[in-house]
Amino acid sequence: MRALLARDLRLGVRAGGGFGLGLAFFLIVTVLVPFGVGPETALLARIAPGVLWIGALLACLLSLDRILALDWEDGSLDLLATAPLPIEGVVSIKALAHWITTGLPLVLAAPLLGVLLNLAPDGYLWVLVSLAVGTPALSVIGTFGAALTIGLKRGGLLLSLLVLPLYVPTLIFGAEVARRGADGLDVATPLMLLAGISFGAMALLPFASAAVLRINLR
């Protein structure tokens, strides 16, 4: 398991691994929003938590099809399925590697991009916390979507269609934490619910992803 994680991380940061693409996309979304809604700082401050969450979510979505598709194309998945690792473990590790290479950088970049959007001073901490708690759910749900669409040509668009509705609860609670945090309100309830979704997804979805992967491999 550790070897698989190490390999995926190494592949992620080597040339062609797509590391940084998600970050660049996050930056682009954040820069485009003020062009779209106007430069008024009060407005930007108000929408900043939501924009940061949506930007992170889209950046995450962009890299989902790489989680499993590359290993599928070069036959590694067939070989991993015959290896002494449970497939549940393989998909969990894949999701973890995706989170470390994509989710974590987004979490860390979000406060910096918050500056561009004139995020309220109280918001920085809560944007960081909500993304840190919520992005693992995005990776795990995304891995499920990636496993569903793995054998399909042009599965990318379908993957987005399947995953986006599954992302709704995470987005709602995550953005709610960030929004309330920026407004200086109590964040405990949505934060608990966000954490609940995250942990629930981490605990249960790998079984669904593994079942789907087994079906797709046969």
Add this chain to the structure above:
Amino acid sequence: MSLWEYANPVKFIRTTDVVLPWVSGLAVLCLTVGLIWGFFFTPEDYRQGSTVKIIYLHVPAALMAINAWIMMLIASMIWIIRRHHVSALAARAAAPVGAVMTVIALATGALWGQPMWGTWWVWDPRLTSFLILFLFYLGYIALWSAIEDDDTAADLTSILCLVGSVFALLSRYAVNFWNQGLHQGASLSLDKEENVADVFYHPLLLSIAGFVLLFVALVFLRTQTEIRARRTRALIAREQQG
């Protein structure tokens, strides 16, 4: 004689061939009577005027939008556990019907909301939930049509339906949390006093029955089509091989 016998495709077609005309006829009857009664022979609401009459389309469609998904969930579980082909095909057949019901509910809701709330669309929890439900239907249908192998498609969409149901419930809860909303509470329930008045109630029940029967008829018909398509493919495969 067990219920599972109807999971045999041939038997299913033979049975539904007999049942289908009756179900369709009853559906047409209930819908005609219910809608005409509702539209022309009920008083206008003192507050909402004649716009209230859209309730006879809106409420049944919304009910069926949810019930269709529940039916798909049950059919998917039957496929996963007992692997009856008819069950998987019935789930597949129900999806577009459910999606259309969702669209009807959303569209009539918008038409109703415009004069009532002064806007076609608000991000109210109920409306938002239905929009999300519609996205789930779209994803489910798209996944079915993207996979070539029938059994693989049935397996994958069943799992999607299970996982999707959990997330649909979560979304429902999440949007409630996110926005309290304008939409009135449920119009119908068995234990509450404040149901709609009796004059509206009876035609509404009739049109709900009509929608249920319509749904059943459409699902029977579409399942038959799916079975026949599958049968055709199997026959062609046999011809080519022999």
Add this chain to the structure above:
Amino acid sequence: MMVTVTDLEISRGGRAVLEGVSFVLAPGAALILRGPNGVGKTTLLRTVAGLQPPQAGSISGADDRMAYAGHSDGLKSMLTVAENLSFWAAVFGREDIDAALAAFDLRDLAARLAGSLSAGQKRRLGLARLMVTGRPVWVLDEPTVSLDAASVGLFAAAVRAHLAAGGSALMATHIDLGLEEAAVLDLSAFRAAPRAAQADEAFL
């Protein structure tokens, strides 16, 4: 422990391709599957490898003892030869990759990125992977594709050494490896009678 395949029926794309396939693979033995294209060699090997369920029949002794090599080698082009091998060794809970590098003449290439190798070199690396798994049953699908004569010799030697050490090999191949001890099984004899696969039978 032997690999025993009993009365296996397999299907591909919803159609039965082979039925009544039975064979036994004892330690130290090799079995070569023959048959025209499309007869079901790959499907049979994937079934033995546990990647797809059989329609009927049983396979025993292959689970968790088998290393599979299919048409693609599962190599990562952005990892070096040594990194690729070490990864697979670690997945199977082992460390030593030197013997495998030596057996397939990959020592000089160990630090090269797998993406820069020729097709034949990649195949050699893919086959070297079998050795680092330490598993006794090799299940090989067309292992000699894109190998030159010298590399085929290396491969045959590796298989022979594997058999001598008590391992066994099940492979589909068209060329003669010079493994005179290997038995040959022609799959044409097991072609399934023309009929729909089980999945479709209910519809007819």
